[in-house]
Amino acid sequence: MSCKVGIPRALLYYKYFPMWKAFLEKLGAEIIVSENTNQKLILQGASLVVSDTCLPVKVFIGHVLSLSDKCDKLLIPVVRSTSEKVYNCSRFLALPDLARAVVPGVPPILEIEFDYSRGKSYLYRQIYSLGKNFTINPFKIKAAALYAWETHQRYHEITAQQHLTRLEAIDLIHNGKSITIKETKNDGLTIGIAGHPYVLHDEQVSHNLIKRLKAAGVNILTPEMAPEAPDSNGNGHTQFAGLAKNYWESEEDVVGAGDWYTRIKVDGIIGIMAFACGPDSMMMSLVQRQAHSANIPFMSLTVEEHTAEAGIVTRIEAFLDMIHRARRRNEQCV
Amino acid sequence: MRITFPHIGNAYIAVKAMLDPLGVDYVVPPKCNKRTLSLATKYSPEGVCIPFKLNLGNMIEAVELGADHILNVTGHGTCRMGYYFKVQEQILRDMGYDVTMMLTGLSEHKLRGFLNLLRSVSNNAPWSKIISSFTFGIAKMTALDDMEILANNMRAFEIKKGTITPIYRKSLRAIDDASDYRALKDAVKEYGEEMSGVEVIPDYKPLKILVVGEIYVVLDPFANMDVEMELGKLGVVTKRSLYLSRWVKKGLFFNPMGIDQWRDVHKAAMPYLKRDIGGDGWETVGEKVISTGHYDGMVHLAPFTCMPEGTAQCIMPSTKEDLPVLAIYCDEQTSKAGMITRLEAFTDMIAMKKAGCLSQ
Ligand code: SF4
Ligand code: SF4
Numbered sequence: 001m002s003c004k005v006g007i008p009r010a011l012l013y014y015k016y017f018p019m020w021k022a023f024l025e026k027l028g029a030e031i032i033v034s035e036n037t038n039q040k041l042i043l044q045g046a047s048l049v050v051s052d053t054c055l056p057v058k059v060f061i062g063h064v065l066s067l068s069d070k071c072d073k074l075l076i077p078v079v080r081s082t083s084e085k086v087y088n089c090s091r092f093l094a095l096p097d098l099a100r101a102v103v104p105g106v107p108p109i110l111e112i113e114f115d116y117s118r119g120k121s122y123l124y125r126q127i128y129s130l131g132k133n134f135t136i137n138p139f140k141i142k143a144a145a146l147y148a149w150e151t152h153q154r155y156h157e158i159t160a161q162q163h164l165t166r167l168e169a170i171d172l173i174h175n176g177k178s179i180t181i182k183e184t185k186n187d188g189l190t191i192g193i194a195g196h197p198y199v200l201h202d203e204q205v206s207h208n209l210i211k212r213l214k215a216a217g218v219n220i221l222t223p224e225m226a227p228e229a230p231d232s233n234g235n236g237h238t239q240f241a242g243l244a245k246n247y248w249e250s251e252e253d254v255v256g257a258g259d260w261y262t263r264i265k266v267d268g269i270i271g272i273m274a275f276a277c278g279p280d281s282m283m284m285s286l287v288q289r290q291a292h293s294a295n296i297p298f299m300s301l302t303v304e305e306h307t308a309e310a311g312i313v314t315r316i317e318a319f320l321d322m323i324h325r326a327r328r329r330n331e332q333c334v
Numbered sequence: 335m336r337i338t339f340p341h342i343g344n345a346y347i348a349v350k351a352m353l354d355p356l357g358v359d360y361v362v363p364p365k366c367n368k369r370t371l372s373l374a375t376k377y378s379p380e381g382v383c384i385p386f387k388l389n390l391g392n393m394i395e396a397v398e399l400g401a402d403h404i405l406n407v408t409g410h411g412t413c414r415m416g417y418y419f420k421v422q423e424q425i426l427r428d429m430g431y432d433v434t435m436m437l438t439g440l441s442e443h444k445l446r447g448f449l450n451l452l453r454s455v456s457n458n459a460p461w462s463k464i465i466s467s468f469t470f471g472i473a474k475m476t477a478l479d480d481m482e483i484l485a486n487n488m489r490a491f492e493i494k495k496g497t498i499t500p501i502y503r504k505s506l507r508a509i510d511d512a513s514d515y516r517a518l519k520d521a522v523k524e525y526g527e528e529m530s531g532v533e534v535i536p537d538y539k540p541l542k543i544l545v546v547g548e549i550y551v552v553l554d555p556f557a558n559m560d561v562e563m564e565l566g567k568l569g570v571v572t573k574r575s576l577y578l579s580r581w582v583k584k585g586l587f588f589n590p591m592g593i594d595q596w597r598d599v600h601k602a603a604m605p606y607l608k609r610d611i612g613g614d615g616w617e618t619v620g621e622k623v624i625s626t627g628h629y630d631g632m633v634h635l636a637p638f639t640c641m642p643e644g645t646a647q648c649i650m651p652s653t654k655e656d657l658p659v660l661a662i663y664c665d666e667q668t669s670k671a672g673m674i675t676r677l678e679a680f681t682d683m684i685a686m687k688k689a690g691c692l693s694q
Binding site: 091101276 | 382383417424613638641644648649661
């Protein structure tokens with residue numbers, strides 16, 4: 001019988017799921033992804049950690065809990081760093097230990113660490129140590145790793161090239177679902193959303209921000225659609241021209257995206273952040289300042305487990321109204 | 335060029351001692367007070383941690399006094415602290431202040447970086463002078479820590495409550511005023527003896543509490559609402575996981591030689607937390623494990639929304655070592671009265687636990 005590996009639909013899922021799935025399935029594992037986030041799951045997760053934990057980690061713990069009796073093992077990699085001197089947020093580094101400490105009855109955790117600063121051989125050792133749970137054949141592990149890497153790159157390419165959101169791209173890769181681009185009435189507004197994929201694309205957490213904007217006829221841009229510019233190491237990275245040298249891995253979704261939106265002069269920027277997010281508490285204010293000096297309307301939305309949907313809806317409407325009004329005023333002036 | 339630097343507990347006294355012999359023009363920000371805090375809260379981004387806010391408050395008040403260069407630290411993988419400067423600089427600029435941040439990367443450049451920084455503020459004074467000023471600063475830092483350790487030890491024993499604290503305050507002033515090693519030694523001796531000579535409760539067996547947590551709030555009595563003094567008033571002896579002089583000596587000297595200065599603590603944390611998570615979270619978990627059996631309880635100081643300390647707080651209840659832990663959030667919202675009530679309840683609880691163990 002194949003080993004059932006659980007993957008929580010939270011945090012790094014949005015960035016790496018296609019890669020992990022490709023790797024594990026090549027090695028014969030059966031993948032179980034937790035259900036979509038729902039309010040009950042959020043509250044259960046929140047009840048297990050201290051209250052000033054950021055919402056996404058509460059959500060993550062909720063997902064781990066919901067998987068704990070459904071799988072033999074849980075995959076919780078630790079991504080410390082994927083480029084030089086850029087590290088992930090502190091909370092990512094403790095996920096396996098946190099899950100073990102707070103989730104009752106958690107199955108054994110497959111944890112591997114990605115750390116750019118430790119070099120390639122460390123990476124390879126980590127991959128083998130993960131693969132060894134499924135096969136003793138090193139060639140099979142290597143083949144699976146290569147396949148996983150290809151999948152990962154394809155995932156990134158199609159999100160950027162076809163302007164897909166992460167969820168759409170995951171759907172496309174795994175279910176072959178092609179995207180029907182619904183021709184909604186489009187009044188030409190383009191709004192860039194800065195925020196982490198696990199906030200933005202988790203419909204429960206973001207209160208369907210993307211769908212709501214699309215329904216209002218707005219073109220949206222999300223961080224993963226940013227064209228990648230190679231950095232000095234040849235890795236693809238969103239450019240950080242002028243704003244800030246990247247400091248946190250995860251903040252590319254905020255500062256990197258914010259920078260891109262200002263350069264291409266979108267009509268408005270929405271920054272969505274989770275309550276108690278450490279990095280965002282600082283980075284979002286940089287994006288706000290940048291938008292401000294480029295004269296681009298900016299709205300920040302902070303979500304937590306008790307955020308009322310109605311409040312979000314009203315704020316989005318007010319923001320769009322404001323942009324429209326400003327636009328009309330400008331047109332009259334010309 | 336007029337320099338300023340954040341307070342961080344008594345650290346500013348040591349920094350002054352390093353700058354004085356170099357003839358640097360500087361202003362010490364006013365001691366943290368209500369105004370500092372309200373300025374800080376007003377101009378800081380929402381949701382940022384308290385060390386950021388108080389640092390910014392210090393900067394604003396120092397800039398008002400004419401400072402235009404700010405000494406600050408940066409670093410990689412050191413949590414939000416490593417990036418403070420960037421956001422603080424923007425905020426000050428937006429407020430209309432033209433300031434320059436002078437940075438040293440603590441995690442990369444260590445001692446050398448710090449000495450270079452001293453050199454650049456001193457208009458390239460000769461190295462011998464830089465090193466002697468630095469050493470004198472460290473000597474003051476050590477003296478400050480010695481006094482603090484003594485005060486936090488003695489306070490629990492004093493018969494007449496409130497005797498130690500004024501002596502301790504005087505000692506700080508004397509150390510600050512000392513202009514050479516001799517004066518420094520005299521100050522330490524004089525006030526050390528005065529504190530040790532205070533009338534004490536005979537045969538008193540106080541509770542012992544270890545104070546741990548994020549470095550800034552552990553070091554800064556304003557940020558932690560004088561938690562050690564308050565515990566002392568309750569008749570408790572406190573020790574900290576962290577004293578600046580030791581931290582600097584270990585961090586700046588051993589670490590560059592490839593020695594993990596916290597090896598024991600990290601090893602102890604391993605079964606529960608396998609890696610460094612930035613800030614001081616790893617050490618916090620390790621301290622709990624190591625200190626069980628040696629202390630009666632632990633007070634964990636965590637800035638509100640602090641990522642590493644929050645993680646530590648989640649993980650600690652799962653350790654099999656069962657040292658009682660009281661978590662205290664440090665934030666502009668926390669009330670001192672509320673904290674004192676919790677300290678009382680906590681010390682009562684551990685006293686009962688201890689008595690229960692003794693009668694078995
Ligand atoms: S980046 Fe923010 S939201 Fe993401 S894990 Fe860290 S604190 Fe939480
Ligand atoms: S360790 Fe905590 S208090 Fe220090 S910078 Fe990080 S989040 Fe802020």
